[in-house]
Amino acid sequence: VSQVSRRALASTLVRSFAIQGSWNYRTLIGCGFAFALLPVLRSLYANRPDEFRAAVQRHTSVFNSHPYLTPMALGAVSVLEATEPPAVVERFKSAVRGSLGGLGDRLVWAGFRPACVLLALTAVMLGASWALVTGGFLLLYNAGHVALRGWALQFGLRNGLHLGEKLRSAPFEPILRLIRQAGAFLVGVCLMLLFDGRPITSGLPRGWTVLAMAAALTGSLLGARIRGPLVVAVAGFALFTILARILS
């Protein structure tokens, strides 16, 4: 790490926000990884242009991870590029990409993000202003988002080749459990407000409320499978209404 300037590391962290800019089905975020790592590589190979070019080419190869945790891989690779041969760096990248992807997916996409969205929806249903809903949501979410990226870079720099084993002992499970409990709580709050007709109206007729309760129970049993049929059903209802009106 001492061979890499703080400025280069800061630049890499900023570039990591654009790591998925050239996402594609061939190399996934490979090109983005090289793009984000360029300041570090320039710092490490300052007077060795051939090695620099070779390193850039190596890092454009296939790579994938959760975008918010990619700084962890970038940090660790910054250390390894200075101390280990290229083959070790490549093996390391192959080894961590699956676990960083899986962890980020569970922690952020299926945990923190839906919980923040549910909080914003609760605010909408309680009649909060648009500025409070969107501003509050963006502030809360991005406080966690930016903090996670910064922590991930530090974690990668600190642990280098031992990233995998240190990651296993990090306290993600208690955090995830807390997020899930908060998420389930917010689903409950949102559903109760929805049963009243929010955010469209207030005081929904009892018959619709009972139907909504049955629908919520069905949804909780079927999970994500319900989305496709539900979208088709709502669209079908609208289409049926239009056809009935035209034919009458």
Next chain:
Amino acid sequence: VNWIFLGLIGGVVGLDATSFPQAMWSRPIVAATAAGLVFGRPMSGLLVGALLEIFSILILPFGAARYPESGTAAAASAAAYVVTDTGAPLDPWMLMLAVVFGLGWEQVAGASVIFVRRLNGRLVALPPDGGYSDRQVTQRHLLAMTIDFVRGAWAVLVGAIFGIVLLRALAPLPAHGDGVSTGVLIVAAAAMLGSVLTLFGGLRARAASFGLGLLCGLLLLLLQ
């Protein structure tokens, strides 16, 4: 000028969804509010965005999954809604049309994402001599992001135009009372919200937290 701003919002929303910086400006609740704000009615945009958001929570961008793009579709749908609807009093049939249009347009926007990702594959494919210089990596990466920005602007502007045409043609045709449109939307939203519970472990595992949430919701309703 409003349409230029809407295009810029579309570009930013499209870019945020995957490319840069994934700060969730691309969530329907934010994107639709921004589109409503452009035409002077952010609260109407927020209403469309909130309903589309409920349908989007379970869309998870795991790995190389292909999924509908809800952010640009929500912005297009909200723009069409606020341009077509007078807003006072609220027309639930029009709202339903806007939501249905948004749910359909997110499939088109999702297809445009797949197209750009395939294009990116050609853009960053290694040349025969073995690889790119650092400058070429930067240029190609930034070009891919520019294409994504243009795609987002296209998805919102074209979507909004289609939406306006559709809503203007179909809005005068309701064959039932407003209560039916509201009821159908609420029932569908309840089913979607119920399904979100599976993200957090399911009904059985989270019965206590979920039940407490229902009680708090009831308390909030009574207090209001």
